[in-house]
Amino acid sequence: MVKKVNFKAPLLFCLMLFLLFISSSTAFAVADRHIYDEGNLLSDSEIAELEAVAAEHSRKHDVDFLLLTSDDPEIFFITNFMGDFFDDWAEENNQENAVLLTINSATRDVYLAGFGTAQRSLDNQRVELVLDRIMNEMRANDFDAAFHKTVTTASRYMEFRPGVNPEHIFFKNWFQILIAVLLGALIVGIMIYNSGGRITTTARTYFDDQNSKVITKKDVFRNKTVTRRKVQKQSSGGGGSFGGGGGSTGGGRSFSGGWRKF
Amino acid sequence: MVTHYKCPNCGSDMSFDSESGHLSCPSCGRQDEIESFPEENIIKEFDSEEVKEYHCENCGAIILTDANTTATNCSFCSAPVVLSDRLTGEFAPSKVVPFKISKDEAVAAFRAWTKKGRLSPTSFKSGERIKKMTGMYVPFWLYDIEGSANVTALATKVRTYTRGDTVYTETDFYDIHRELDLRYLKVPADASEKMDDELMDKLEPYDYGELKDFKMPYLAGYLAEKYDYDDEAMFSRVESKVLPYIDSYISSTVSGYSTVNYSNKNIHTQKKNVHYALFPVWMVYYDFEKKEHTFAMNGQTGKVVGKPPISGFKVAGWFTGIAASALLAMKAVSFIWGGVLW
Secondary structure (H helix, E strand, O other): OHHHHHHHHHHHHHHHHHHHHHHHHOOOOOOOOOEEEOOOOOOHHHHHHHHHHHHHHHHHHOOEEEEEEEOOOOOOOHHHHHHHHHHHHHHHHOOOOEEEEEEEOOOOEEEEEEEOOHHHHOOHHHHHHHHHHHHHHHHOOOHHHHHHHHHHHHHHHOOOOOOOOOOOHHHOHHHHHHHHHHHHHHHHHHHHHHOOOOOOOOOOOOEOOOOOEEEEEEEEEEEEEEEEEEOOOOOOOOOOOEEEOOEEOOOOOEEEEEEEEO | OEEEEEOOOOOOEOEEEOOOOEEEOOOOOOEEOOOOOOHHHEEEEOOOOOOOOEEOOOOOOEEOOOOOEEEEEOOOOOOEEEEHHHHOHHHOOOEEOOOOOOHHHHHHHHHHHHHHOOOOOHHHHOOOOEEEEEEEEEEEEEEEEEEEEEEEEEEEEEEEEEEOOEEEEEEEEEEEEEEEEEEEEEEEEEOOOOOOHHHHHHHOOOOHHHOEEOOHHHHOOOEEEOOOOOHHHHHHHHHHHHHHHHHHHHHHHOOOOOEEEEEEEEEEEEEEEEEEEEEEEEEEEEEEOOEEEEEEEEOOOOOEEOOOOOOHHHHHHHHHHHHHHHHHHHHHHHHHHHOOOO
16 A cells, blocks of 8 residues: 555655746746835845845745835834835836835834735735744844845745745644654554454453443532633734734735834 | 274264364264264273373373373374363363364465565565464353442533633533443453463454353364363453453443543452353464464464564565655645645
């Protein structure tokens, strides 16, 4: 039985790999510029490196990964600042699909938004997951690493089917390997245990139906207890205040998103 | 005392035939019912020196046996003999399950069994190295058990439901009381010291529909043993077999609850009747890689037990195969569900 599976499975596996290869090698045209460091939070070499990373991942998903920074303490609503920027950017570049990380170092706000197709492929839940993972870098003012991580993490999440939690334990390789190894060990263990013959007598084998009887069978209700518990609203924990859940820009572009203080 | 069953036709020594259930003559093929076998053809020879030494009626040779053997073959002329004084008085069996599987069938069944061993080395699977097959009647005590159980428990039924944003957990508590009178019939325990208890337990069950009143001719042509342990000595072993049965019966009467906590469990077992019976077992001695492996086969049903050699290579193969298939299955699920392979 196993031999058969062994034979077929690698074939299927190769097919999947092939499909994956085809889908990932399709390159899209992308914008020339991804980093808009208006707050001067990054060095030139950092910008050059981030441009390369952003371009690479942008090609993969046909979604531009953008970084917008500011050090303006007057910006009250980071969503407005971000929305205005994106309305202009989208017109200029004729591209509606983008992931935009906006950082204001003066007000210590950070906002991550997904536009166009990224609204679905990087929905609110995934935005929160990305923000969870970059908050340490944000607090350390390591904006270079924060954007780098945003691009790679979001790009990874966008490979998953929309709506699926990409951090689900089932998708972890270590988990899959662990289950496979445990299952193999369990089944082979049972096979070894049973190789010497199984006990096939049961509690019924020697049971005398005719003369066995239940003399007393009493189930007396004694008391009842009721406990109540308030359902906690789902929260994604973590430090800092946060909010969001998307919205629309002044130009009428809707987006998914999440906001945090760092 | 040595007993021979002489063929009324030709005078040869007859032996029990598992296929017909009759005494059969190897020379002329005559078959006789055990119940109606003529008395005058049962030759009994009392030894002048009383017990211990037996002479074969057929060739006069001394029959060498150990102290517990009750049926054997003469080592010189191989005539089947039954040492009947070891089967009388307190050693008289009351029941017997006759052999149903002949030697040829046993060999075939054993070979078929070795082929089924998925983890056995391939060379073992050929089943070609049977060194010796011995048909043997093993002494068993069969106990009719009376068990009584008096049990009290606290059980709960838990119900959870949501109204608005509140989760309610309702727990109903019940006092449970059960009084049970349980009977088990003919629970076997092997009474021979030589036989491995675990092996003998795994040979069960025997079909009691074919349990016969004991007659000595059933033993002709096979080896047989008498018991080493009396029924008192074996009762604790049977008790330990029956207690889990009683436990599972108790839990089957307490059903429909979320949790059951037993506060009091009084279980008594006593034996009502004990039967001394002989059960048929084929012992298979098998040479493999210079080691002798012993297997036992139920002489009635053909079930084989005993530890076959395990091939590390095959274990690794099966493990790898199962683990790899499981991993691939999970990869397929994560591809279908999440759209990614890793």
